Amino acid sequence: MALVFSCTVLGALAQLLIKKGTTTITPDLTSILLNLPLIAGYSIYGINTLLMVLALKDGEMSMLYPIIALTYVWTTLLSYTILGEPSNLYKNIGIITIVLGVAVMGRGSRK
Amino acid sequence: MSPLVRSMLMVFGASVVGSFGMAFLKMGAGRLTKSIWSFLNARLVFGVVLFLGSSVLYVAGIKGGQLSVLYPMVSLGYIWGLLWAKIFFNEPLTKQKFAGLGLILLGVFFVGLGSQDQQPPAHATAAARQFQR
Numbered sequence: 001m002a003l004v005f006s007c008t009v010l011g012a013l014a015q016l017l018i019k020k021g022t023t024t025i026t027p028d029l030t031s032i033l034l035n036l037p038l039i040a041g042y043s044i045y046g047i048n049t050l051l052m053v054l055a056l057k058d059g060e061m062s063m064l065y066p067i068i069a070l071t072y073v074w075t076t077l078l079s080y081t082i083l084g085e086p087s088n089l090y091k092n093i094g095i096i097t098i099v100l101g102v103a104v105m106g107r108g109s110r111k
Numbered sequence: 112m113s114p115l116v117r118s119m120l121m122v123f124g125a126s127v128v129g130s131f132g133m134a135f136l137k138m139g140a141g142r143l144t145k146s147i148w149s150f151l152n153a154r155l156v157f158g159v160v161l162f163l164g165s166s167v168l169y170v171a172g173i174k175g176g177q178l179s180v181l182y183p184m185v186s187l188g189y190i191w192g193l194l195w196a197k198i199f200f201n202e203p204l205t206k207q208k209f210a211g212l213g214l215i216l217l218g219v220f221f222v223g224l225g226s227q228d229q230q231p232p233a234h235a236t237a238a239a240r241q242f243q244r
Contacts, residue, residue, distance in 0.1 A: 054140070062192065065188075065192040095218065100218070105212070111222035
């Protein structure tokens with residue numbers, strides 16, 4: 001579960017990097033291939049997949065898969081803090097509900 | 112077919128394909144050995160291919176806008192995932208899992224509601240433009 005947890009943090013970070021990378025993108029291919037934030041973002045996705053596989057090796061898919069939704073929580077928090085997007089009531093309710101859901105899932109797994 | 116229905120079908124497809132991707136990752140994970148090359152087993156590779164396919168569908172679907180509808184739809188994949196977990200891996204489906212999943216889906220729905228006034232994520236539109244050409 002700790003593995004999937006770090007997956008979600010990394011996933012949000014990757015999204016942020018990819019978003020940063022796409023702001024400087026032009027249609028020509030070299031600008032995509034030499035775009036460091038973009039490369040870093042997709043590399044993190046690769047690492048993420050490996051971590052996920054390791055987590056699935058011993059963990060239950062029915063529990064680990066929905067926990068990936070925590071990515072929404074980190075993405076929203078990162079967009080508030082780093083991208084300076086305005087706070088949004090619906091999003092706040094949403095991320096609190098997701099955290100609750102993950103907590104309920106986690107409790108079920110310990111038995 | 113209206114553009115929204117088309118987009119919804121694509122995102123729905125992405126959720127199904129993605130959930131199968133996760134199931135194949137789980138199957139592949141069971142075949143890991145001490146050797147690092149065991150990461151290249153067919154099930155794992157196919158799982159990754161399904162993930163890529165899923166994100167292509169997702170990006171193509173989401174460029175139709177209507178994020179408030181399309182964004183939470185991907186998390187439908189968690190429901191399919193629960194089904195595959197039961198069918199393929201015989202995992203117990205407990206009350207906590209259903210309750211937790213319900214809350215998570217509700218939460219993602221609200222995050223989607225909060226996203227409705229915004230443009231699709233920049234990387235989605237940029238990637239979509241690549242696919243169009």
